[in-house]
Amino acid sequence: MGNMLFLASALIALVALGVSAIRFFRGPDTLDRVVAFDVITIISISLIAIIGFIMQRSVLIDVALVYALLSFLGVIIIAKYVERGL
Amino acid sequence: MEITMIAGGVVSLSGSLFLLLGALGVVRMPDLFNRIQAGTKATTLGTMLFLAGIAIAEPSWIPKLLLLILFIIFTNPVSSHVLARSAHHTGIRMSDKTVVDHLAKTTEQRGSESLQGDEQEIAAAKSKGGER
Numbered sequence: 001m002g003n004m005l006f007l008a009s010a011l012i013a014l015v016a017l018g019v020s021a022i023r024f025f026r027g028p029d030t031l032d033r034v035v036a037f038d039v040i041t042i043i044s045i046s047l048i049a050i051i052g053f054i055m056q057r058s059v060l061i062d063v064a065l066v067y068a069l070l071s072f073l074g075v076i077i078i079a080k081y082v083e084r085g086l
Numbered sequence: 087m088e089i090t091m092i093a094g095g096v097v098s099l100s101g102s103l104f105l106l107l108g109a110l111g112v113v114r115m116p117d118l119f120n121r122i123q124a125g126t127k128a129t130t131l132g133t134m135l136f137l138a139g140i141a142i143a144e145p146s147w148i149p150k151l152l153l154l155i156l157f158i159i160f161t162n163p164v165s166s167h168v169l170a171r172s173a174h175h176t177g178i179r180m181s182d183k184t185v186v187d188h189l190a191k192t193t194e195q196r197g198s199e200s201l202q203g204d205e206q207e208i209a210a211a212k213s214k215g216g217e218r
Contacts, residue, residue, distance in 0.1 A: 002091025002143065009095070009102035009136070016102070016109035023112045023121070031118055031173050038165060039112050039125040042158070043105055046136040049154070050098070053140050053147075061150045068154065072161040076168055083172040 003054070010050045017043045034078050041071035091143050098139025104132030117181035118173050126166035133158055185211045 017040060024036035045064045052060025111124025134155055141151045174189055 002088060002095045005092065005095025005099055006139075006143070009099040009139070012099070012102040013105050013136070016106040019106070020109040020112050020125075029118065029178060031169060031176075031178065032121065035118070035121050035125050035169060036112055038169070039109060039129055042129045042133055042162070043109070045154070045158070046101070046105065046133050049137055049140055049151070053144060058147055058150070061147060061154065065150070065154050065157065068157055068161070072165055075165045079165075079168045079172040083175050 006050060006054060010047060010054070013043055013047050013050070017047070030082055031079075034075060034082075038071070038075050041067070041075075045071075090145075094139040094141075094143030096139070097142060098136050101132045101135025101137075101139060104128050104135060108132060117184070118178050119170060119180060122166050122170050122173075126162055130158060130162045 020036050020039045020043065024033055024040065027033045027036060045068050048060055048064040048067060052058065052064070105128070108125055108128030111128060112121050115121045115124050137151045137155050141148050180187065
């Protein structure tokens with residue numbers, strides 16, 4: 001029962017990932033794509049954590065932490081680059 | 087054991103609904119700045135609830151999940167602020183329903199005049215938008 005609830009929430013998060021990928025492919029500007037990329041990475045962090053919970057591997061939480069750090073740095077660097085060049 | 091699984095699953099399910107709403111806002115909002123708002127606020131709350139649900143169901147993972155939640159709380163507003171600032175400085179157009187733009191006004195005036203007339207301006211813009 002409880003495991004079914006977690007599976008359902010993982011499925012809904014996967015649907016949200018697909019919905020925000022629409023904006024990633026359609027966005028008219030570079031920064032639209034960066035916003036969509038930010039949302040996609042945040043949803044992916046939740047998905048990595050819940051896959052670790054379903055498979056009972058606590059290592060995947062560390063993977064999610066490193067992924068959050070790298071995506072934050074990536075968004076900051078792309079925004080700086082769009083603003084005035086590196 | 088089973089009751090914590092069900093409670094964590096319900097919390098996690100509500101978090102995933104917030105994630106879905108944030109993704110829908112990113113697709114459907116008319117403007118880049120509105121997309122930043124929807125995509126950041128809703129997904130921050132959604133990820134917090136999602137990870138809190140996992141923490142309820144698996145109490146031995148609480149320190150790592152708390153670290154992840156704190157990291158997301160600290161970094162997500164920073165990235166949204168940097169994105170909005172970069173968008174405003176590169177001159178991305180706002181939508182037609184935008185009422186007031188404080189940042190353009192302050193960079194024009196360099197703080198020489200105070201922002202006293204804003205209330206009248208907002209009221210005028212709202213009445214103009216009501217006619218439309």
